[in-house]
Amino acid sequence: MSLVNLHQVHKYYGDHHVLKGIDLDIKAGEVVSIIGKSGSGKSTLLRCINGLEQYQQGGITVDGKEVTTDDIQMRRLALSVGMIFQNFNLFPHMTVGENVMLAPTIVLKKSKAEAEATARAMLEKVGLAEKFDSFPEKLSGGQQQRVAIARALAMSPKVLLCDEITSALDPELVGEVLKVLEQLAKEGITLVLVTHEMNFARDVGSRVVFMHQGKVWEQGDSKTLLSNPQTDELKQFIGAVL
Amino acid sequence: MLYFSDLLQYSDVFLSGLKTTVELTVLTTILGVALGTVCATVRQYGNRASQRVVSVYVELIRNTPFIVQLFFIFFGLPALGMMLSPWQASMIALTINLGAYSAEIIRAGLASISKGQMEAAKVLGLNFRQTLTRVIFIPAFEKIYPALTSQCIIVMLGSAVISQISVQDLTYAANLVQSRNFRAFESYFVTALMYLGLSILLRFAFNALGKRLFAYRTAN
Amino acid sequence: MIEFSNYDILRNLLFATQWTILLSLAAFIGGTTVALTLTALRLTRNPTIQRIVKVYVELFQGTPLLMQMFLCFFGLSMLGYEISAWGAAILSLTFFTSAFLVEIWRGCIDTLPKGQWEASRCLGLSFLQTLRFIILPQAIRVATAPTVGFSVQVIKGTALASVIGFVELTKVGTMLNNATFEPFKIFTLVALIYFVLCYPLSLYSKHLEKKFNVSR
Numbered sequence: 001m002s003l004v005n006l007h008q009v010h011k012y013y014g015d016h017h018v019l020k021g022i023d024l025d026i027k028a029g030e031v032v033s034i035i036g037k038s039g040s041g042k043s044t045l046l047r048c049i050n051g052l053e054q055y056q057q058g059g060i061t062v063d064g065k066e067v068t069t070d071d072i073q074m075r076r077l078a079l080s081v082g083m084i085f086q087n088f089n090l091f092p093h094m095t096v097g098e099n100v101m102l103a104p105t106i107v108l109k110k111s112k113a114e115a116e117a118t119a120r121a122m123l124e125k126v127g128l129a130e131k132f133d134s135f136p137e138k139l140s141g142g143q144q145q146r147v148a149i150a151r152a153l154a155m156s157p158k159v160l161l162c163d164e165i166t167s168a169l170d171p172e173l174v175g176e177v178l179k180v181l182e183q184l185a186k187e188g189i190t191l192v193l194v195t196h197e198m199n200f201a202r203d204v205g206s207r208v209v210f211m212h213q214g215k216v217w218e219q220g221d222s223k224t225l226l227s228n229p230q231t232d233e234l235k236q237f238i239g240a241v242l
Numbered sequence: 243m244l245y246f247s248d249l250l251q252y253s254d255v256f257l258s259g260l261k262t263t264v265e266l267t268v269l270t271t272i273l274g275v276a277l278g279t280v281c282a283t284v285r286q287y288g289n290r291a292s293q294r295v296v297s298v299y300v301e302l303i304r305n306t307p308f309i310v311q312l313f314f315i316f317f318g319l320p321a322l323g324m325m326l327s328p329w330q331a332s333m334i335a336l337t338i339n340l341g342a343y344s345a346e347i348i349r350a351g352l353a354s355i356s357k358g359q360m361e362a363a364k365v366l367g368l369n370f371r372q373t374l375t376r377v378i379f380i381p382a383f384e385k386i387y388p389a390l391t392s393q394c395i396i397v398m399l400g401s402a403v404i405s406q407i408s409v410q411d412l413t414y415a416a417n418l419v420q421s422r423n424f425r426a427f428e429s430y431f432v433t434a435l436m437y438l439g440l441s442i443l444l445r446f447a448f449n450a451l452g453k454r455l456f457a458y459r460t461a462n
Numbered sequence: 463m464i465e466f467s468n469y470d471i472l473r474n475l476l477f478a479t480q481w482t483i484l485l486s487l488a489a490f491i492g493g494t495t496v497a498l499t500l501t502a503l504r505l506t507r508n509p510t511i512q513r514i515v516k517v518y519v520e521l522f523q524g525t526p527l528l529m530q531m532f533l534c535f536f537g538l539s540m541l542g543y544e545i546s547a548w549g550a551a552i553l554s555l556t557f558f559t560s561a562f563l564v565e566i567w568r569g570c571i572d573t574l575p576k577g578q579w580e581a582s583r584c585l586g587l588s589f590l591q592t593l594r595f596i597i598l599p600q601a602i603r604v605a606t607a608p609t610v611g612f613s614v615q616v617i618k619g620t621a622l623a624s625v626i627g628f629v630e631l632t633k634v635g636t637m638l639n640n641a642t643f644e645p646f647k648i649f650t651l652v653a654l655i656y657f658v659l660c661y662p663l664s665l666y667s668k669h670l671e672k673k674f675n676v677s678r
Contacts, residue, residue: 078586
């Protein structure tokens with residue numbers, strides 16, 4: 001049974017046709033890496049899956065429910081879809097702990113004690129238990145991104161969307177974030193990542209989706225696809241990034 | 243009932259008031275910004291004593307009402323032997339007022355230019371004046387241009403007060419007309435619209451000027 | 463003619479200062495209330511409402527405060543609504559203050575990164591929850607310094623109420639001037655009193671701004 005399903009999704013920014021009929025089916029437990037040049041529509045695709053962007057044609061379902069940008073629908077969606085951003089988007093006026101506890105308390109209506117226990121457990125998981133009372137600005141980029149992951153995990157999502165989450169990091173900080181992702185993948189969490197980390201896509205990912213000019217150009221098992229690309233465009237892309 | 247048509251016979255009065263307001267605005271904008279530029283430069287690059295003097299001037303003006311500044315200049319200075327016509331007093335008051343505000347704004351612009359620009363110019367052998375006029379001023383003004391032009395419009399609107407020392411500006415015209423035909427609402431309403439038109443027009447003019455001044459942005 | 467000693471002059475001016483302070487407070491409270499309402503309306507993202515707020519701001523920022531006072535005072539009473547100088551002054555200063563505060567606050571809310579809204583949405587927060595827990599706490603921190611700074615403009619704005627005959631600091635100044643013919647002394651004192659009222663607020667605003675910039 002598919003967890004995320006896209007059927008003939010079309011998206012326009014004004015006259016600009018960004019997504020040209022996307023079909024994609026993601027099962028629970030998969031780790032799907034979406035790769036492609038900038039402007040190929042991969043981030044837009046991710047943002048359509050969690051309702052941040054409206055699409056004009058086709059259909060998207062997550063866990064069997066249709067995705068719209070409607071506010072109430074969005075709140076229901078947030079219970080099954082977690083999102084990590086390139087720029088972390090932590091709330092700067094709250095401590096790390098408060099960042100993680102916010103949504104469980106006010107959206108899931110958990111008690112403070114329960115939310116705090118979850119928050120501590122999640123921060124432990126990303127290796128930042130001792131930063132509970134720090135403010136985000138005191139953390140490195142890698143640490144901030146790990147807090148963002150903990151914040152998303154605290155909502156126990158069914159699928160975690162990652163939008164180029166290592167792109168804004170200094171090279172030496174990329175590893176610590178990928179390690180957390182790898183751990184999550186091992187635990188069986190469904191991950192959909194837009195990424196430039198080809199090694200990660202090959203070694204940790206189960207499937208790679210190559211997007212080109214607003215279409216799913218080629219997709220398949222990650223190891224096979226990356227070592228044996230079929231289309232010229234993917235060959236060219238792999239040649240350019242490796 | 244409102245009778246806007248009653249105002250038509252006074253169009254000459256309004257037009258001559260408008261002319262005075264526009265003239266004073268153009269003149270004091272130029273003089274005020276010039277004064278502000280000098281003060282900002284002194285405050286940013288001058289020695290400690292001159293910085294102090296400028297600070298006191300800027301803070302005194304920014305923390306007192308324009309109408310009091312105007313009364314001080316028009317009524318107070320003659321007591322010291324400086325006779326001024328209402329028009330002269332208004333021009334001085336407006337210039338001094340805009341000078342203080344623009345000094346503060348322009349100084350922020352100067353402060354935003356990185357030290358490297360100064361050093362690069364020095365290494366190339368430009369003297370201080372050349373560095374300022376050729377290297378620093380244009381990008382500094384570009385940064386604060388919106389704030390500076392908004393301030394000029396605020397000062398133009400504030401000039402309505404000079405009617406109180408009987409300069410025959412637009413507000414004076416409105417007062418005159420309403421005292422003759424007793425149609426206060428219509429008279430002030432139409433005058434308010436004229437001021438609104440003037441501020442919109444000024445903004446357009448400033449934008450057009452800005453495009454020319456900072457043309458290097460769009461040039462290839 | 464009555465003789466005024468320096469003591470008399472100062473006493474009268476200080477007495478009038480109370481009215482300046484009271485008018486400033488009333489205008490600031492009125493202006494803040496209206497500005498809060500308009501800011502809330504603007505945040506609903508309804509295009510019609512946004513356009514109305516924009517016109518409101520344009521109208522009161524684009525015309526002289528003095529003209530707004532004349533319209534409120536002479537204009538309204540001509541139309542049959544009797545209004546005192548005090549009422550007209552508060553009314554027009556409220557328009558003036560709110561128009562500027564709405565614009566200042568809009569800038570503060572707009573400086574917050576779009577990502578704050580998006581992250582909140584993705585966590586399932588509703589629009590109002592996002593405002594209350596994420597946007598407002600941050601916007602208030604940014605807005606405090608310019609709002610305190612603007613209160614100086616409000617105090618100075620109250621001086622125009624003298625023109626429609628409201629007896630506050632500037633009005634008493636002109637009255638004393640007419641009685642004593644000592645304009646230099648009197649307007650220096652009047653200016654100094656305004657300065658004493660305004661300068662601490664200016665300093666405090668600058669201090670807040672610095673503190674905020676450091677904490678970023």
